[in-house]
Amino acid sequence: MYDNYFYKAAMYDLLANYYKYSNPNLHVFYYQKHLKYMNQLIMANYEAAREPQTRNPMVRIFHASPDTPSVDVYLNGKRTIRNLTYKQETDYLPLLEAGRYRIDIYPAGKTDKPIVSETFTFNEGQKYTVVAAGTLNTLDLLFIKDNNEVPSGETKIRFIHLSPNTPAVDIAVKNGDVLVSDITFKEVTDYLPLSPMTVNLEVRIAGTNKVVLELPPIRLRPNRTYTVYIVGLMNGKPGLEALVAQH
Numbered sequence: 001m002y003d004n005y006f007y008k009a010a011m012y013d014l015l016a017n018y019y020k021y022s023n024p025n026l027h028v029f030y031y032q033k034h035l036k037y038m039n040q041l042i043m044a045n046y047e048a049a050r051e052p053q054t055r056n057p058m059v060r061i062f063h064a065s066p067d068t069p070s071v072d073v074y075l076n077g078k079r080t081i082r083n084l085t086y087k088q089e090t091d092y093l094p095l096l097e098a099g100r101y102r103i104d105i106y107p108a109g110k111t112d113k114p115i116v117s118e119t120f121t122f123n124e125g126q127k128y129t130v131v132a133a134g135t136l137n138t139l140d141l142l143f144i145k146d147n148n149e150v151p152s153g154e155t156k157i158r159f160i161h162l163s164p165n166t167p168a169v170d171i172a173v174k175n176g177d178v179l180v181s182d183i184t185f186k187e188v189t190d191y192l193p194l195s196p197m198t199v200n201l202e203v204r205i206a207g208t209n210k211v212v213l214e215l216p217p218i219r220l221r222p223n224r225t226y227t228v229y230i231v232g233l234m235n236g237k238p239g240l241e242a243l244v245a246q247h
Helices: 001-020 026-048
Strands: 058-063 072-075 077-086 097-108 116-122 127-131 140-146 156-159 169-173 178-183 192-194 196-200 199-207 211-214 219-221 224-231 241-246
Touching: 001 026, 058 077, 116 127, 116 140, 156 178, 156 219, 219 224
Parallel strands: 058 127, 156 224
Antiparallel strands: 072 077, 072 097, 097 116, 127 140, 156 192, 169 178, 169 199, 196 219, 199 211, 224 241
């Protein structure tokens, strides 16, 4: 990102100097472009300086199992999160160091038998979302890498299918074109880069016009990344729902 801003700023500076005496209008035009990318470079460096300098992995936990009661989350045998309920997502938690961790999910307040246990290697400097997905009898943990970087002034969004009984779906503009197609249960889409705007989206059964969920308008702000979780049960309780997380 920094190299891109620097390259453009330098290129427009050369063009501005080239036209300085032969074409004053083009000189001003390219000089303004130069200033624009210099400002973006300065802001990018400023934002980077504000970021925590830790290289430890960061992890957040999301409870997406519609019939699983509140849970406690243990990392390497130590209770880290208490009483996490359906549809709750924690803030990012810094791990002490990179490496392999065992994650145990227990019913809240109990330690006799975990609902699910898995091990995973968390890499240095990486952010993760760990999702408890599926039903109580088929609970699984998804380990998802997060990427919060976005070009200055832009935004991006991704979708995660977490409804156990919903077939593959398409995400489409309301009454319009499909944005992302054929998302299966537990699938995570790539980030979709967009300009800041308000979007009206709907979830359709893949390859059809059958709408199973209309999303409320989502205001995509600049310099943010968004994740839309499709949770719940189709034609069941709790019902199908879209949850939007931003970071």
